[in-house]
Amino acid sequence: MHNYLELLQQIQQVAPGKPFVVVVTGKMSAGKSSLINSLLSRPGLAESSSGGDACTRFMTRFVHRDSNLDATDSKTSGIHVHYLNTESIREVLSRALDDFSRYEHELFSLDDSEVEVAGYKIAWNAAKNIFAIISTSFPSKIMEPWEHLLIHERIEHGEALQDLVARTERRISEAGAENTGSSHFQNVKDIELARTRARANALWPIIQLMDIATSDRLVNNNIVLVDVPGLGDSNHVRATAIDKMRRYADLELIVTDPARTTDNNELRRQLDDSIRAHGINKIVLIVNKNDDITNNENFWDENISP
Ligand SMILES: Nc1nc2c(ncn2[C@@H]2O[C@H](COP(=O)(O)OP(=O)(O)O)[C@@H](O)[C@H]2O)c(=O)[nH]1
Ligand SMILES: [Mg+2]
Numbered sequence: 587m588h589n590y591l592e593l594l595q596q597i598q599q600v601a602p603g604k605p606f607v608v609v610v611t612g613k614m615s616a617g618k619s620s621l622i623n624s625l626l627s628r629p630g631l632a633e634s635s636s637g638g639d640a641c642t643r644f645m646t647r648f649v650h651r652d653s654n655l656d657a658t659d660s661k662t663s664g665i666h667v668h669y670l671n672t673e674s675i676r677e678v679l680s681r682a683l684d685d686f687s688r689y690e691h692e693l694f695s696l697d698d699s700e701v702e703v704a705g706y707k708i709a710w711n712a713a714k715n716i717f718a719i720i721s722t723s724f725p726s727k728i729m730e731p732w733e734h735l736l737i738h739e740r741i742e743h744g745e746a747l748q749d750l751v752a753r754t755e756r757r758i759s760e761a762g763a764e765n766t767g768s769s770h771f772q773n774v775k776d777i778e779l780a781r782t783r784a785r786a787n788a789l790w791p792i793i794q795l796m797d798i799a800t801s802d803r804l805v806n807n808n809i810v811l812v813d814v815p816g817l818g819d820s821n822h823v824r825a826t827a828i829d830k831m832r833r834y835a836d837l838e839l840i841v842t843d844p845a846r847t848t849d850n851n852e853l854r855r856q857l858d859d860s861i862r863a864h865g866i867n868k869i870v871l872i873v874n875k876n877d878d879i880t881n882n883e884n885f886w887d888e889n890i891s892p
Contacts, residue, residue: 603808604808605649605808605809605810606808606809606810606836606837607809607810607812607831607834607835607836607837608809608810608811608812608835608836608837608838608839609812609814609831609832609835609837609838609839610622610811610812610813610814610838610839610841611814611832611838611839611840611841611856611860612816612840612841612842612856613816613842613852613856614641614815614816615635615641615816616816616841616842616843616874616875617634617841617843617874617875618632618642618813618814618816618841619632619633619634619635619641619642619813620632620634620874621839621841621872621874622648622811622813625804625811626648626800626802626804626805626811627802628661628776628800628802630776630777630779630780631648631663631776631779631798631800632646632648632813633646633783641815641816642813642814642815642816643787643790643793643815644786644790644793644794644795644796644815644824645794645795645796645812645813645814645815645824645827645828645831646795646796646797646798646812646813646814647795647796647797647798647810647811647812647813648798648800648802648804648805648810648811648812648813649797649798649799649800649805649810650799650800650801650805650806650808650810651663651664651799651800651801651805661775661776662773662774662775662776662800663773663774663776663779663798663799663800664770664771664772664773664774664797664798664799664800665770665771665774665779665782665783665786665796665797665798665799666768666769666770666771666796666797666799667761667763667768667769667770667771667786667793667796668767668768668793668794668795668796668797669758669761669763669767669768669769669789669792669793669794670767670792670793670794670823671767671794672751672755674794674823675751675754675755675792676747676751677822677823678716678791678792678821678822678823679716679720679747679750679751679754680747681822682712682713682716682717683713683736683741683746683747683750685706685709685710685712685713686710686713686714686717686736686741687738687741688706688709688710689703689706689707689709689710690710692706715791716791717732717735717736717750718732719788719789719790719791719792720750720753720754720757720789720791720792721753722757722788723756723757723760724757724760724761724785724788724789730753732750732753735749735750754792757789757792758789758792761785761786761789783796791821794824794827795827812831812835814828814831814832815828829863832860832863832864833863833864835864835868836868837868837869837870838860838863838864838868838869838870839870839872840856840857840860840869840870840871840872841872841874842856842871842872842873842874843873843874843875843878844873844875844876844878845875845878857869857871
């Protein structure tokens with residue numbers, strides 16, 4: 587399905603001890619997670635949107651499991667969920683408060699353009715979503731009211747931020763995180779992975795990254811595969827972390843599908859960003875979903891405009 591030759595050549599050159607980091611980037615739904623699953627031959631390992639609307643919500647690293655488990659146990663993983671630290675939580679929540687207040691304020695003024703207001707409304711909804719998430723207790727799923735925290739004076743005086751940060755830290759400790767800010771799940775079988783991941787997904791805006799430590803030919807060779815949400819993630823703190831990971835990576839696989847490849851501007855922008863991040867030698871462009879062309883004889887008529 588894909589041409590992995592270049593990647594396989596790189597694998598031969600991996601030095602023991604030093605991990606070789608491969609980050610998979612691209613637009614939402616390009617097929618990044620599916621690519622990782624086929625590289626590892628483990629269909630449900632990376633969360634892909636097939637069969638539902640789930641998609642990759644936070645950066646996920648696939649790393650070698652440091653244990654002496656025998657080969658029969660190769661379809662299990664150790665999961666480590668790393669939450670944002672207090673400083674990043676404050677940053678995410680204060681941005682959400684800004685977004686929330688800006689649109690609330692906008693409702694009383696008709697000066698700005700409709701486009702701008704529409705953008706503010708999206709950010710306002712995203713902010714409310716975050717407030718609801720950090721107000722929902724696990725496993726009871728009971729939501730503490732949050733609207734009363736957001737009256738203008740409380741926001742102005744910083745009390746709203748303080749309350750929201752405290753709530754967030756409660757959620758993180760409910761999730762079983764230790765002082766290190768991460769929670770661990772041992773020996774999760776592939777079939778149980780969805781359930782473990784659902785717990786993490788419930789808190790996605792405050793998760794920095796998830797590590798899936800497992801045994802596999804690729805990761806045992808000290809390759810670290812990194813799956814990321816689609817480029818253009820709205821959460822600033824996490825978008826910065828993804829960008830940092832991209833700069834740090836030894837290889838970036840840019841996944842695009844044939845329909846999008848025909849949109850030259852978007853792809854060019856994506857390539858420009860990557861070249862700026864680490865030069866052209868560390869990039870492999872993968873045109874995925876080639877079966878869309880073979881399965882649909884009208885593909886080029888539908889996707890190419892003159
Ligand atoms: N036709 C086709 N669909 C694919 C292929 N790879 C992935 N998909 C589908 O594309 C959708 C998005 O895939 P996903 O891996 O979640 O994309 P991501 O958002 O980039 O991680 C899913 O419904 C996949 O089943 C492929 O090679 N061909
Ligand atoms: Mg994905």
